[in-house]
Amino acid sequence: MKLQLSRMLLLISAIALLGTAFVGCKKKAKDADIKAAIETALKGDPMAANTMVDVKDGVATLTGECKDEMCKSHCGDLVKGIKGVKEVVNNCTVAPPPVVPVITDVAADALSKAVADALKDAPGVAGTVKDQILTLTGEISKDKVQKLMMALNALKSMGLKSIDSKNLIRK
Amino acid sequence: MSLVITEKYKELTDAAVAAGVSNLQVREQDGVLYVDGDATGAVKQQLWDIYGKIDPDYSSGDLMLNINSVAGVMEGAKLKVTTNRTNLNIRKGPGTDHSILGKAARHEIVTLVRKENDQWWVIKTDDGEEGYSYTQYLTPVEA
Numbered sequence: 595m596k597l598q599l600s601r602m603l604l605l606i607s608a609i610a611l612l613g614t615a616f617v618g619c620k621k622k623a624k625d626a627d628i629k630a631a632i633e634t635a636l637k638g639d640p641m642a643a644n645t646m647v648d649v650k651d652g653v654a655t656l657t658g659e660c661k662d663e664m665c666k667s668h669c670g671d672l673v674k675g676i677k678g679v680k681e682v683v684n685n686c687t688v689a690p691p692p693v694v695p696v697i698t699d700v701a702a703d704a705l706s707k708a709v710a711d712a713l714k715d716a717p718g719v720a721g722t723v724k725d726q727i728l729t730l731t732g733e734i735s736k737d738k739v740q741k742l743m744m745a746l747n748a749l750k751s752m753g754l755k756s757i758d759s760k761n762l763i764r765k
Numbered sequence: 766m767s768l769v770i771t772e773k774y775k776e777l778t779d780a781a782v783a784a785g786v787s788n789l790q791v792r793e794q795d796g797v798l799y800v801d802g803d804a805t806g807a808v809k810q811q812l813w814d815i816y817g818k819i820d821p822d823y824s825s826g827d828l829m830l831n832i833n834s835v836a837g838v839m840e841g842a843k844l845k846v847t848t849n850r851t852n853l854n855i856r857k858g859p860g861t862d863h864s865i866l867g868k869a870a871r872h873e874i875v876t877l878v879r880k881e882n883d884q885w886w887v888i889k890t891d892d893g894e895e896g897y898s899y900t901q902y903l904t905p906v907e908a
Contacts, residue, residue, distance in 0.1 A: 693794045708884055711861045711899065715849070736822065740813060741849065743823045745901045750831040751883060756797045757826050764822045 625649040628678040635672055641665050642672065645686060652680035660686045697726060697753035705752045712745040719762065726755040730762040739764055770798040770827050777815045777830075784808045786832065798828045806834040806904050833883070835900060842877045843906040844888060846870065853903075855896035859885035867894040874906065 629649040636642040642665075645658040654673050660666040670684040697705065706723050713719050718733040719742070728749075734742065746757055771778070771793050778791050778800060786802035793799070804812070809832040816830055817823065838844075846853045852868040859881045869875050869890050878887040878895060886903060889895040 693792045693799045707860060711884060714861045739822055740817055744813060747830050748883060750799065750829045756829060759824055759826060
């Protein structure tokens with residue numbers, strides 16, 4: 595009778611153990627399926643090119659770089675909609691905006707005009723702006739350079755990215 | 766992460782911090798260092814002198830120093846005409862393509878009527894002449 599009881603107990607615990615093993619396998623398989631489904635969805639979306647995902651117990655964790663906030667929340671929404679996803683942890687980082695953004699043609703005209711105004715006081719200097727970069731040529735006396743550069747550097751707020759004065763002679 | 770150009774201008778950025786430049790931003794992008802902030806005219810001059818020491822003749826083209834010394838100037842403020850040698854033109858509109866209405870003498874004190882933009886302000890002389898002048902040559906009279 596004692597033997598039978600311990601055998602029963604052994605059998606029951608074996609079944610229980612097997613049961614947990616099956617559940618563990620099931621969870622892992624489910625997570626892997628969800629991850630695969632998410633990756634397929636991300637791959638098909640141009641905004642999500644740099645987004646990576648990891649899934650554990652139905653919780654999807656996103657990492658990688660997004661170009662802006664809109665991109666980040668879009669990725670989060672996309673993943674939330676995938677079957678099996680219980681929760682989304684969005685750890686995507688947003689890249690900082692460019693220091694000098696690209697300006698419109700209208701703004702570029704205003705910038706060129708502002709450069710012309712700044713050069714009015716330095717008659718020997720010529721300047722052209724292309725793609726928001728100013729190239730200076732001609733001649734200027736050394737004592738006038740600082741004042742000119744002060745006026746030109748202020749145009750960064752109008753979209754001026756940099757000044758190339760390699761060919762400007764200081765005399 | 767220490768970037769090469771940021772290191773080159775360390776003396777300048779350290780001075781900016783020490784001088785209490787407000788809204789100070791120091792960022793490097795595409796080989797150019799951008800230093801932005803607001804300060805008094807005296808601090809702006811100090812930083813530009815350091816710039817000139819590090820990059821004689823300002824020929825490297827690797828720094829854009831955008832220190833605004835007129836951000837806090839209010840309408841009605843007194844401004845001193847700080848041209849190099851000549852008088853300051855008072856124009857009909859905000860640009861050198863507009864006709865000249867009158868002139869303010871070097872070192873004359875004028876009054877700020879309105880800020881059109883960062884480069885052009887509407888000013889008024891004691892004689893009652895009113896029009897647009899280039900901010901490069903207008904220095905707020907500091908109390």
